[in-house]
Amino acid sequence: MPEFALEPNAAPLDANERAGLLADPGFGRVFTDHMATIRYSADRGWHSAKIVARGPVSVDPATAVLHYAQEIFEGLKAYALDDGGIAMFRPDANAARFQASARRMAMAELPADLFVESCRQLVLADRDWIPAVDGGALYLRPFMIASEVFLGVKPASEYLYCVLASSVGAYWKGGARAISLWVSHDYTRAAPGGTGEAKCGGNYATSLIAQQDAIARGHDQVVFLDAVERRWIEELGGMNIFFVHADGSLVTPPLGGTILPGITRMSLIQLARDAGLTVREEPYALDQWRADAESGALIESFACGTAAVVTPIGRVSGPDYDFTIGDGGTGQTTARLLAGLSDLQRGRAPDPHGWLRRIA
Numbered sequence: 454m455p456e457f458a459l460e461p462n463a464a465p466l467d468a469n470e471r472a473g474l475l476a477d478p479g480f481g482r483v484f485t486d487h488m489a490t491i492r493y494s495a496d497r498g499w500h501s502a503k504i505v506a507r508g509p510v511s512v513d514p515a516t517a518v519l520h521y522a523q524e525i526f527e528g529l530k531a532y533a534l535d536d537g538g539i540a541m542f543r544p545d546a547n548a549a550r551f552q553a554s555a556r557r558m559a560m561a562e563l564p565a566d567l568f569v570e571s572c573r574q575l576v577l578a579d580r581d582w583i584p585a586v587d588g589g590a591l592y593l594r595p596f597m598i599a600s601e602v603f604l605g606v607k608p609a610s611e612y613l614y615c616v617l618a619s620s621v622g623a624y625w626k627g628g629a630r631a632i633s634l635w636v637s638h639d640y641t642r643a644a645p646g647g648t649g650e651a652k653c654g655g656n657y658a659t660s661l662i663a664q665q666d667a668i669a670r671g672h673d674q675v676v677f678l679d680a681v682e683r684r685w686i687e688e689l690g691g692m693n694i695f696f697v698h699a700d701g702s703l704v705t706p707p708l709g710g711t712i713l714p715g716i717t718r719m720s721l722i723q724l725a726r727d728a729g730l731t732v733r734e735e736p737y738a739l740d741q742w743r744a745d746a747e748s749g750a751l752i753e754s755f756a757c758g759t760a761a762v763v764t765p766i767g768r769v770s771g772p773d774y775d776f777t778i779g780d781g782g783t784g785q786t787t788a789r790l791l792a793g794l795s796d797l798q799r800g801r802a803p804d805p806h807g808w809l810r811r812i813a
């Protein structure tokens with residue numbers, strides 16, 4: 454593995470100014486003093502690993518990513534633990550997903566140990582940027598772009614990998630509450646054979662109009678149906694989804710190539726099973742969701758992801774329907790899974806599967 458050259462920021466933000474930003478960081482607006490970068494070229498492989506001052510990246514206007522969107526990214530968090538330590542949550546799973554995304558986009562695969570080490574080094578360099586606020590964490594954003602300067606349509610032979618760190622608080626403004634969803638019947642997110650299971654920027658570019666539509670109609674998030682039958686629930690713009698039935702069992706849509714394999718999703722399936730709950734990965738139809746919510750056969754639904762952790766869903770609407778889940782608030786199973794996962798991530802609960810990667 455190449456050594457990381459440390460080139461500390463010569464003008465880090467003043468501690469008082471940093472404290473001001475960390476008091477109410479919001480999500481994705483406050484950035485730390487450093488970033489990690491690694492370059493790839495077909496002839497040299499991975500090289501020039503560095504931790505440097507965060508700053509603009511200058512690119513030639515003919516850089517491939519600007520034209521054909523060969524780009525992938527990840528999202529994971531580092532947490533301050535109660536004992537003063539710091540840990541990342543399942544960075545190896547993000548490293549594996551980053552490699553899978555790279556394969557799908559015909560990009561160079563970053564070795565998993567380099568991915569984890571780049572995140573670890575960045576967190577160590579910017580450890581003072583983890584906000585102490587409720588729900589606070591350092592959100593890490595590894596990403597990779599095709600950096601070759603060439604206008605031919607082909608996989609690039611040069612890549613720039615970079616990791617940013619952003620100090621974040623709770624994802625939802627105004628604190629945790631049940632969200633309302635708009636079911637998109639006009640737009641789909643991913644088709645079989647497409648890029649739905651890859652974490653590539655293009656998936657998000659095409660989902661924005663649907664999310665904008667949901668917001669314009671007064672909802673928090675969009676939920677997508679499958680592209681073939683327009684019948685099965687897939688996921689939200691940036692979160693997976695679970696359904697909780699009155700018999701205590703959970704259902705979540707299966708990974709079939711069109712859904713992002715969420716690490717929160719995978720972790721919650723395990724935690725729920727550890728707690729003795731039945732979890733089925735099986736298709737669930739919109740009509741069934743509505744009928745089950747109305748009959749009381751379904752009592753809770755929640756969305757999950759690194760950013761928003763576990764978020765209850767209170768209401769679901771479409772062009773000519775509107776239904777409430779349970780009493781429209783946070784259900785018991787949702788609350789229990791949220792507490793279980795958050796406690797584990799912050800080192801307040803046992804970690805039987807070894808998901809926390811301690812770095813300090």
Ligand SMILES: Cc1ncc(COP(=O)(O)O)c(C=O)c1O
Pocket residue numbers: 528688689690691692693713714715716717718757758759760
């Ligand atoms: C489309 C989509 N689905 C699901 C998720 C949840 O994935 P994870 O739990 O790994 O954050 C995300 C967030 O990364 C996402 O962008």
